[in-house]
Amino acid sequence: xxxxxxxxQNEKMEVDTLIIGSGVVGAAIAQKILDEFPKASILMLExxxxxxxxxxxxxxxxxxxxxxPYKFCxxxxxxxxxxxxxxxxxxxxxxxxxxxxxxIYGGSTVHWGGWSFRMKPxxxxxxxxxxxxxxxxxxxxxxxILSGSNVSTSTEVETGIGSINVIDWPYDYDxxxxxxxxxxxxxGVSGDSDDNMLGCxxxxxxxxxxxxxxxxxxxxxxxxxxxxxxxxPIARRGLSGSESRHAPxxxxxxxxxxxxxxxxxxxxxxxxxxxxxxxxxxEILTDVVVENISMSSRGQAEGVTYVNKDLGGSKQxxxxxxxxxxxxxxxxxxxxxxxxxxxxxxxxxxxxLVGRHFITHPYIRFGADLPSNPKRLQTExxxxxxxSRHYDSxxxxxxxxxxxxxxxxxxxxxxxxxxxxxxxxxxxxxxxxGKTKIEIHALVEIFSQHRNRVTNADDKNxxxxxxxxxxxxxxxxxxxxxxxMQREVNKIFTAMGAKDPRKPIVSWRAxxxxxxxxxxxxxxxxxxxxxxxxxxxxxxxxxSNGSFSSLGAVNPTLTLTAIALKLGDHLIGKIYxxxxxxxxxxx
Amino acid sequence: xxxxxxxxxxxPYPYMDKPYGIDKEVFLKMVDLFIQINRFWKLKIKELQLSxxxxxxxxxxxxxxxxxxxxxxxxxxxxxxTFDLSYLADYxxxxxxxxxxxxxxxxxxxxAYEFLFTDTTANIxxxxxxxSRARQKVSNEFVSLALILGGxxxxxxxxxxxxxxGSNIKGKTPYRSIPSTDDDNNKTQx
Numbered sequence: 001x002x003x004x005x006x007x008x009q010n011e012k013m014e015v016d017t018l019i020i021g022s023g024v025v026g027a028a029i030a031q032k033i034l035d036e037f038p039k040a041s042i043l044m045l046e047x048x049x050x051x052x053x054x055x056x057x058x059x060x061x062x063x064x065x066x067x068x069p070y071k072f073c074x075x076x077x078x079x080x081x082x083x084x085x086x087x088x089x090x091x092x093x094x095x096x097x098x099x100x101x102x103x104i105y106g107g108s109t110v111h112w113g114g115w116s117f118r119m120k121p122x123x124x125x126x127x128x129x130x131x132x133x134x135x136x137x138x139x140x141x142x143x144x145i146l147s148g149s150n151v152s153t154s155t156e157v158e159t160g161i162g163s164i165n166v167i168d169w170p171y172d173y174d175x176x177x178x179x180x181x182x183x184x185x186x187x188g189v190s191g192d193s194d195d196n197m198l199g200c201x202x203x204x205x206x207x208x209x210x211x212x213x214x215x216x217x218x219x220x221x222x223x224x225x226x227x228x229x230x231x232x233p234i235a236r237r238g239l240s241g242s243e244s245r246h247a248p249x250x251x252x253x254x255x256x257x258x259x260x261x262x263x264x265x266x267x268x269x270x271x272x273x274x275x276x277x278x279x280x281x282x283e284i285l286t287d288v289v290v291e292n293i294s295m296s297s298r299g300q301a302e303g304v305t306y307v308n309k310d311l312g313g314s315k316q317x318x319x320x321x322x323x324x325x326x327x328x329x330x331x332x333x334x335x336x337x338x339x340x341x342x343x344x345x346x347x348x349x350x351x352x353l354v355g356r357h358f359i360t361h362p363y364i365r366f367g368a369d370l371p372s373n374p375k376r377l378q379t380e381x382x383x384x385x386x387x388s389r390h391y392d393s394x395x396x397x398x399x400x401x402x403x404x405x406x407x408x409x410x411x412x413x414x415x416x417x418x419x420x421x422x423x424x425x426x427x428x429x430x431x432x433x434g435k436t437k438i439e440i441h442a443l444v445e446i447f448s449q450h451r452n453r454v455t456n457a458d459d460k461n462x463x464x465x466x467x468x469x470x471x472x473x474x475x476x477x478x479x480x481x482x483x484x485m486q487r488e489v490n491k492i493f494t495a496m497g498a499k500d501p502r503k504p505i506v507s508w509r510a511x512x513x514x515x516x517x518x519x520x521x522x523x524x525x526x527x528x529x530x531x532x533x534x535x536x537x538x539x540x541x542x543x544s545n546g547s548f549s550s551l552g553a554v555n556p557t558l559t560l561t562a563i564a565l566k567l568g569d570h571l572i573g574k575i576y577x578x579x580x581x582x583x584x585x586x587x
Numbered sequence: 588x589x590x591x592x593x594x595x596x597x598x599p600y601p602y603m604d605k606p607y608g609i610d611k612e613v614f615l616k617m618v619d620l621f622i623q624i625n626r627f628w629k630l631k632i633k634e635l636q637l638s639x640x641x642x643x644x645x646x647x648x649x650x651x652x653x654x655x656x657x658x659x660x661x662x663x664x665x666x667x668x669t670f671d672l673s674y675l676a677d678y679x680x681x682x683x684x685x686x687x688x689x690x691x692x693x694x695x696x697x698x699a700y701e702f703l704f705t706d707t708t709a710n711i712x713x714x715x716x717x718x719s720r721a722r723q724k725v726s727n728e729f730v731s732l733a734l735i736l737g738g739x740x741x742x743x744x745x746x747x748x749x750x751x752x753g754s755n756i757k758g759k760t761p762y763r764s765i766p767s768t769d770d771d772n773n774k775t776q777x
Binding site: 056057058060061063064190206207209210211212213215216219236238239248249250251252253254375376378379380381382415416419420421422424425428429432 | 627628629662663666667669670704705706707710727728730731732734735739741742743744745746747748749750751752753754755756757760761762763764765
């Protein structure tokens with residue numbers, strides 16, 4: 001592949017590995033393959049543009065306005081009376097896409113918060129645990145599938161939390177454990193190495209951030225109530241004894257646009273591959289929209305057709321292997337619209353599972369009033385340092401596990417705003433020490449339902465991708481679960497000395513969209529196998545949150561990185577095997 | 588394979604690559620404004636005072652290069668102009684408005700600046716008067732900058748959004764932390 005070839009719209013390109021999407025999955029897999037095969041032929045296609053990172057003009061504008069320079073890479077809001085908008089949410093629960101993801105070089109890591117949790121061992125056995133008497137349920141349908149030595153059960157049941165259809169992961173926590181370690185190293189996590197989620201030989205690469213003074217109220221309260229808590233594992237690089245092109249966090253508190261690149265952003269890592277690596281056959285195209293995946297047979301993906309938004313026109317690129325890494329929504333939609341005589345309903349969609357089982361985490365903000373703030377607590381960091389996984393336990397699994405986070409800026413004090421309003425220094429001091437609002441945030445696990453799904457719309461969005469139709473209705477008793485959570489949080493507020501707890505603000509924004517191409521042991525219950533390969537297709541992989549079998553209660557990106565690195569190993573094995581075959585043929 | 592990256596570098600708003608020149612007189616008036624913000628809100632920003640007696644003989648480059656806070660202010664202003672050229676006019680406007688306010692207050696600079704900082708009509712939205720543009724596009728942004736450059740310490744904190752607090756080093760945590768957790772109980776050391 002060379003530039004002449006790329007610029008010739010009539011000529012087909014041929015590459016070994018084609019990656020669709022330039023987020024953490026694409027960056028991690030590309031790096032992993034290139035580390036092993038520096039001359040590997042890899043093409044990465046990204047629908048969005050490239051926006052400057054680590055630029056001080058943009059940084060200063062962000063400081064003043066809080067406007068990030070990549071805002072235009074979000075979905076537009078849904079259509080309103082006076083605004084055309086884009087996408088559609090047709091279920092009984094509105095799932096905002098606006099703000100949930102980015103279509104940009106670097107993917108959603110450009111705006112992510114960096115919370116880097118491991119899922120817990122019980123999360124990998126959701127279906128088994130729910131069927132082991134933890135919940136009372138009426139079985140609607142039950143499917144048990146034998147696949148080789150694996151047995152997979154998918155049970156659709158009517159429970160206290162609604163009609164659900166959940167499965168186990170095709171492997172357990174210990175299978176993923178080494179990749180969790182590798183992922184923490186790769187994205188640069190600062191964390192507490194005494195965390196019991198880590199094995200005895202595992203350590204976070206960087207020192208944990210101590211609890212902020214803002215955490216003191218929550219810590220005192222949780223101590224009184226015997227609620228366990230710990231340090232937030234966070235993808236912010238620390239100081240290192242080894243050389244790195246990535247700067248350590250300077251606690252600037254401007255993480256959404258870090259001037260140093262201390263928070264993991266795939267765009268910075270891809271830039272490094274391009275600028276510093278000697279990888280002559282690695283290429284990235286931005287502003288290109290993949291229209292569909294073509295098949296040369298039912299079991300072989302041939303390549304993709306994409307539109308270059310600058311040059312116009314469609315172009316075909318063929319590949320030996322294709323990795324779809326375009327997020328849970330776009331990855332599923334791409335499979336759906338890749339119809340052919342081999343796959344009439346879209347690739348891997350004979351059982352109408354692609355795009356189904358869609359879930360996300362509702363993000364819940366609990367609030368109350370603090371009568372006074374004698375320590376003049378205020379925002380000193382832009383990320384939380386305290387999290388409680390007390391309720392993220394096997395005991396809570398049947399009802400929906402959840403985590404509690406003491407958010408950065410949980411004490412609502414805005415010095416700059418007060419000064420700009422013309423308040424005198426004495427008034428500002430009084431405001432600081434006086435009554436203020438306080439918050440605790442939560443994520444709760446949601447279980448998949450067959451009826452919830454995402455699909456392609458006919459219209460195109462402002463990036464040229466088909467708009468998205470989200471059809472999601474929350475389970476009937478989710479509200480009851482949130483009420484239970486509120487009762488627990490109110491105990492914490494009371495122990496803090498906070499009063500007048502407010503009704504929680506619940507956002508169903510699709511930040512953690514997942515399970516749309518879920519991983520299973522059979523095409524009857526999932527779309528991809530344990531190696532993320534689409535069932536019955538030898539060379540097509542889907543790696544996104546959509547490939548999660550279930551989501552657990554925590555942010556998915558570390559787990560996503562882990563499964564991407566695992567896939568990287570699998571692909572390296574495949575490449576070596578292909579070389580062996582080629583050499584044996586030559587011999 | 589091409590030598591040049593073939594992706595397109597885009598921003599939602601194109602901005603100037605080369606800084607436009609800031610007039611020395613305007614810049615010094617902006618330094619005055621910054622100093623007055625520091626005085627009015629008792630911020631105690633260090634290294635702020637320029638050596639007034641030497642200023643007439645010095646070029647803007649010399650003034651900026653010899654004073655770290657002046658350099659930061661100059662950099663900030665240039666970045667704002669680079670981002671949006673209208674800031675060049677806004678800084679000129681703010682300089683003129685401040686001159687007029689001082690004249691209106693019979694030369695009492697402190698009163699003139701306090702009017703600029705506290706007058707409620709200067710916060711009308713959108714800023715459609717010369718006074719409101721001076722307040723919102725310049726003075727208010729300098730308030731944010733003053734806090735970011737260390738002014739927040741007057742209000743009890745150790746770190747602030749935008750401040751370069753420093754790295755997470757054992758015993759030197761760059762924000763107010765809980766002492767018992769600031770001791771490193773972590774076996775890894777960056």
